[in-house]
Amino acid sequence: MRQSSGMRWSNWSGSAVSTPERIVYPSSIEEISRLVHESNDQGKKVRIVGSGHSFTAIVPTDSILISLDEMQGIKHMNHYHSIAHVWAGTKLKLLGESLHALGYAQENLGDVNFQSIAGAVSTGTHGTGVKFGSVATQVVGITAVTADGSIVECDANHNSELFKAMQVSLGSLGIIAEVKLRVVPAWKMDFESRKVNFHDCMQQLDSLCASNRHFEFYIFPYSDHVQIKLMNQTDAEPDKSSFWNNFNKIVVENGAFKVMSEVSRLLPKSSRSISRLSGKLAPVMKQVGHSHSMFATPRLVKFNEMEYNIPAQHMQAALEEVRACIDKKQYAVHFPLECRYVKADDIWLSPAYGRDSAYIAAHMYKGMPHEQYFADLEQIFLKYDGRPHWGKLHTLKQKQLAERYPQWEAFHTFRKELDPKGTLLNKYLEGLFIG
Template identity: 50%
Template sequence: MLPMIENRKEWTNWSGSVIATPKLIRYPQTIDEVIEIVRKECILGGKYLRVVGSAHSFTPVAASDQVLVSLDGLQGIVSIDVAQATAVVWAGTKLKLLGELLHERGLAQENLGDIDVQSIAGAMSTGTHGSGHRLGSIATQVIGITVVNGLGEVMEYTEESHPEVFKALQVSLGTLGIIVQVKLRLRKSYVLSYESKRMALSDCLTQLPELIEGNRHFEFFWFPYAETCQVKLMNEADSPISSNRVSDYVNEKLIENTLFGLLSGICRVFPSVSSTISRISASSTPIMTKANYSHRIFATQRTVRFNEIEYNLPKDAMTSVIREMREAMEREKFHVHFPIECRYVAADDIWLSPAYGRDSAYIAVHMYRGMPYKRYFQVMEQIFLRYDGRPHWGKMHTLKAADLMKRYPMWQRFGEIRAQMDPNHFFISPYMRELLGI
């Protein structure tokens, strides 16, 4: 008997920006149970379904008012080949757990983002990425995908066996079927050294070429109305694990979360102090170094909740876009104190990846949960769009199919593959129908 919750009143994502009332929530424990859900609820019952990972998308990409499928019961490693540095893992495996399981066998993923609570399939399917101008998104590490399609069939795909379907599946927004297993290309476990420092934003922008080329990972956070930004650098190291637990606790728990949460609460009650709080936050960003295994360095604790919009841009657009963003902030006087996160990612050939065909800059704009964000995000989005921006699929944006098809050369072909995999639209919610133009 499949575990389920019937007539649940409400489901919400991490930030609270999306609320849904699914009639059924299913928690399959096996591939056969996934097949049963598709056949019973979709093929026989005529319902649509969406699959949810950790609810970290800010858009309704995972929301469903009919059937919601959680893959939390499908976690862990299915098989591993240490010599070839590959592993088949269950699609619902959370990145934090996956990192530890792989490390036990002496392996690691080549790159991750700064949040490790997502499922591997959810992170892959929405184009989630980390930083590193020579490194692609998480989806680029996937070399095999097992999926239950809209006909209730279990199918396996690789780039060699089915190149077009595979490229559509790597970033598919859950519209081609329920991904149940993924095969990952890995590498030996490695240590990363991490450095956080403060730098004048003007100096950071001037030194971008050196910072990008000189580090395996480079990102920076600039604070609205402040001249100081936080620069984060990560590089492979032969050094042993080094960490000061007291210092790490003070910097990462007390300053970046507890204190920042208190300051954010003040901004919500008294929005006019946001610019002052932003400058205070910029001047108190941690100056620190440490080293640890990669999966433990990539992840950053996030207890202060927010809403977010993030766009992919051509790599060379970063400085010009930031200049326009700062001018807009000065003109509009937005009440915002959250930093803007800026990263670089390598080009890929995945059809719906925002980094398709171009080395990319990513800019993520945040607003503290409970504070008005729509006008702020709207103005920033218009700047991004002028530079041929493509939205991160899991972050807020306003684009629909007519806009998106102009930005993705393989948009039409993706739609054709999607129709083959799910001819009856069982994996299409009203939101996805509008997004894809179905």
């Protein structure tokens, strides 16, 4: 197995860092199993990393870090049942391109595509659309290596409770090596970006959700501008490369925003004006393309993020409190709030468990203080029965989380049975699951 030692590891935003004893890159399930057996014999802990896009300290370890970068691609395609057998380390961009080459696509995705499929599934990563669940709901089978090195398989019909626990598990039940994904025929997307004011957006929430396959919106602090994004299936042919669309995505949404972000960092009092300017510059555009290439948008400006799930019916009320809080506290923030919808599911640790959900995400430019801003917004989300996104910053610990997840104790039972020594936990996960 390829491996390195003494290398500093960092997540995408730089919010979590560590220097593992070794970073190991297995290329098969058997190699993962052997590595876990060896780690147990040596009394060492093991953590797993996908692409390092989680903002929390879910990955850092001073022991053994396993990367699945060598386990990428579609292992097998079951055309009869439209199920793709996918290596867990496969990055979402590669997965989208590989599925498209076979005539398939995922039904829904988030707006970033450099995560690994296992990482996206395990942390409850989601897109938007009232008829669609998180990425984990597309998974119909999992093969994993547990803390003692055993290889287990589970799906809805075999080890069904373990399956529901493992779909969103933060890597605490086992190292996912392969997933079976339910896919759909490749489809084309009609994408539209509009600008509206906050009041009109709030009045249209129900109709925008009902009349569009995917709908999300962005609220700019200190501004009445709201950018809405509408995504629908179409039979139209994909556009040829559009200069203005690419200009908006790369130059305006990233290049110019990077400059404005640096100004905000150096001159925090300018954040309010820059947020208003960003709202005015929000692109108005239309584009048609293949779905796998349209969901994701470039993310070249680094930030830290907190995101909470609340019951869908509370979206407007929560946002009105958030806006009032921002106006009152006058935070130095210029990043917009990202708002999305997700269908209820039955996955034990999914934030959308048992309820149609709204997600509200707050961002802060890397290098600017985010702690008080996130803490104050977190209290608003908790008031509305909020559950944190597992890959985003939050302050909740075991006792608070147990109160918010009906299946928490059932999950905890599996975790103790599969990993009684805490081999797969790090300090951060111990705080979540042990207290």
